[in-house]
Structures are given as structure tokens and as C-alpha cells.
Amino acid sequence: MMMIRVNMAVSLDGKIATADRQKMRLGGHADLRRMEELRAWADVIVVGAGTIRAEDPPFALTDTTLRRQRLDDGREEHPMVVVLTAGMHLERARVFSGPGRSAVATTDQAPDPGPGIPERVVIWRLGPDRVDVAKLVERIASEGFDRVLVEGGGGVASLFFEKELVDEIYLTLTPWLIGGDMAPGLADAGRLFDPPPTFHLASIEQVPVASVPEKSVQAGDPVEAGDPVQAGDPVEAGDPVQAGDPVQAGDPVEAGDPVQAGGSVLAGGTAREASLPGEADREEIFLIYRKGVRGE
Numbered sequence: 556m557m558m559i560r561v562n563m564a565v566s567l568d569g570k571i572a573t574a575d576r577q578k579m580r581l582g583g584h585a586d587l588r589r590m591e592e593l594r595a596w597a598d599v600i601v602v603g604a605g606t607i608r609a610e611d612p613p614f615a616l617t618d619t620t621l622r623r624q625r626l627d628d629g630r631e632e633h634p635m636v637v638v639l640t641a642g643m644h645l646e647r648a649r650v651f652s653g654p655g656r657s658a659v660a661t662t663d664q665a666p667d668p669g670p671g672i673p674e675r676v677v678i679w680r681l682g683p684d685r686v687d688v689a690k691l692v693e694r695i696a697s698e699g700f701d702r703v704l705v706e707g708g709g710g711v712a713s714l715f716f717e718k719e720l721v722d723e724i725y726l727t728l729t730p731w732l733i734g735g736d737m738a739p740g741l742a743d744a745g746r747l748f749d750p751p752p753t754f755h756l757a758s759i760e761q762v763p764v765a766s767v768p769e770k771s772v773q774a775g776d777p778v779e780a781g782d783p784v785q786a787g788d789p790v791e792a793g794d795p796v797q798a799g800d801p802v803q804a805g806d807p808v809e810a811g812d813p814v815q816a817g818g819s820v821l822a823g824g825t826a827r828e829a830s831l832p833g834e835a836d837r838e839e840i841f842l843i844y845r846k847g848v849r850g851e
């Protein structure tokens with residue numbers, strides 16, 4: 556049976572980003588770990604073009620144990636990623652060059668894919684001028700998949716909320732106030748839900764503050780000399796780290812590249828454990844909400 560989860564980090568005032576919708580890491584290491592586990596659970600990750608343009612996130616699983624477990628279970632090593640867009644304005648994005656499968660879900664009217672979307676990316680046309688999210692779910696099911704993780708942003712999550720397709724919301728409550736009318740929220744539909752979809756609290760967990768990431772950085776991935784990196788985010792195999800991209804301890808980097816949290820990757824030397832006190836100190840609360848009223 557199809558199970559759809561939404562996973563997002565929110566500020567204390569329910570925002571998922573600042574008003575300029577630029578890349579912003581709200582959660583810390585524990586949130587990244589939870590994201591990795593949810594991705595490992597998923598057959599398919601659904602994400603909006605807005606998030607791809609803002610963050611250009613890599614989606615490949617970095618945890619080799621989780622990848623091996625998927626293969627042992629007869630699943631693909633990495634979840635497939637489906638990017639929603641009507642305009643097709645997508646530059647070369649990491650999602651399309653990762654080791655997992657990817658698709659673009661778009662409209663009948665959308666232009667043909669530009670150079671930013673490689674030929675190996677499957678194009679699904681699922682509605683005249685907007686992607687019909689019910690058709691998208693049907694299309695995903697027709698691939699034999701039944702675990703969907705919606706990673707946002709608020710615009711795409713809203714499509715699923717509006718049609719009452721979301722079974723579970725995984726929220727990471729982070730200790731920031733973002734403020735501002737224009738900063739996007741979890742369900743950024745621009746219109747009210749009527750009736751409002753209802754969820755009940757299934758789990759609450761206060762995340763212990765971790766002072767340093769669990770593992771040291773491994774050899775494997777190319778890192779561009781001089782690129783500043785910070786502890787925090789996964790990089791995908793074969794993907795050069797971009798300037799400003801955070802790196803999580805345990806993520807592979809090329810042998811000999813020392814990684815200093817908050818510092819620079821320099822040629823020569825040995826990979827060291829990354830630590831980033833500012834990020835690691837984040838006090839977070841993990842919440843899981845399930846669809847419907849408790850007991851019904």
C-alpha cells in the first residue's frame with residue numbers, strides 16, 4: 556500500500572526558509588542523519604524545482620550500510636528522485652548526475668528539456684498546465700514503488716496536503732525564529748486548505764546535542780582543492796564538493812584531502828574528523844505526525 560511521508564525542518568515560527576528562498580541549513584547533524592534514514596526508507600523522493608534551484612542538493616545515500624541493506628532487500632541502491640516543474644527552467648543539477656535514477660514530472664504544455672536535463676532523465680507529462688499530483692502518485696505506483704518521501708519545498712508539499720495524500724509528517728523543530736510574512740512555510744500553497752487536513756502526534760523526541768559528528772571522513776570522493784566546506788551535509792559519490800557545501804563526517808572525500816569543519820579543503824595531508832560546534836550544538840525536536848484524528 557502506498558505510504559507518503561513529508562520530511563522538513565521548520566523554525567520555531569513554522570518557516571522552512573527565509574523570504575529570499577536561498578539555501579539555508581536549519582537542522583544540524585541529527586536532522587541530516589534522520590533525512591538519510593528517511594531517504595533510505597523511500598523508493599522515490601519528490602522535490603520541487605524551487606528547492607533544486609535554491610539548494611541543488613545531492614540525493615544519493617552516503618551511508619554504505621543503508622545502501623547495502625537496500626540491495627540485500629532487493630531494492631535499488633539509491634531512491635529514485637522526481638523533480639516537479641512546469642517551466643523546465645532547470646540548470647545542470649546534481650540530482651541528474653547522481654548514481655540513482657531521476658525523473659522530471661512536468662506538464663503537457665511544458666517545453667522540451669533543455670541542456671540542464673540529461674537524456675537519461677525520464678520525463679513524465681502528467682497534466683495540461685500543472686502536474687496532477689494524483690496522476691503522479693499513480694505513475695509512481697506503476698513503477699512498482701509504494702514508499703514516497705516528499706522533501707519539499709512548501710509548494711510541492713502543499714500539493715500532497717491539499718489532496719490529503721500525506722500519511723506522515725516528519726518535522727524537525729529547530730531553535731530559530733526566521734520571521735517575515737514572505738518566508739515560506741511547510742504548506743506554502745498561497746491558499747487556505749478547506750477543510751484543513753488533520754494529523755495527530757505519533758512521536759516526539761528531544762534530540763541530544765551532539766558535540767561532534769560520529770565518524771571521520773573517508774576516502775573516495777573528489778574534493779576541489781580550496782573549496783570551503785563545513786560539517787553537516789552529505790556529498791554524493793563522484794560529485795565534486797562545491798564551494799560552501801557542508802560535508803558530513805563519514806562522507807567520502809578523496810584520499811589526501813584534509814577536511815576542516817568550517818575551513819578549507821586543501822590538497823595533500825590526511826582526512827580528519829570534521830566538527831562544527833555551531834551546527835552540532837543545535838537543539839532539535841523530532842516530531843512525527845500521522846494522518847487523521849487519533850484512534851480513528
Ligand SMILES: NC(=O)c1ccc[n+]([C@@H]2O[C@H](COP(=O)([O-])OP(=O)(O)OC[C@H]3O[C@@H](n4cnc5c(N)ncnc54)[C@H](OP(=O)(O)O)[C@@H]3O)[C@@H](O)[C@H]2O)c1
Pocket residue numbers: 562563564565570571572573575576577578579581602603604605606607609610639640641642643644660661662684685686687706707708709710711712714739743
Ligand atoms: N526546511 C526544509 O526542510 C526545506 C526543505 C525543502 C526546501 N526548503 C526550502 O524551500 C524553498 C523552496 O520552496 P518553494 O515552495 O519555493 O519551492 P518548491 O516547492 O521546492 O518548488 C516549487 C516549484 O515546483 C514546481 N511545481 C510545484 N507545483 C507544481 C505543479 N502542480 N505542476 C508543475 N510544477 C509544479 C514549480 O516549478 P517551476 O517554477 O520550475 O515550474 C514550482 O515553482 C527553498 O528556500 C528551499 O531551500 C526547505
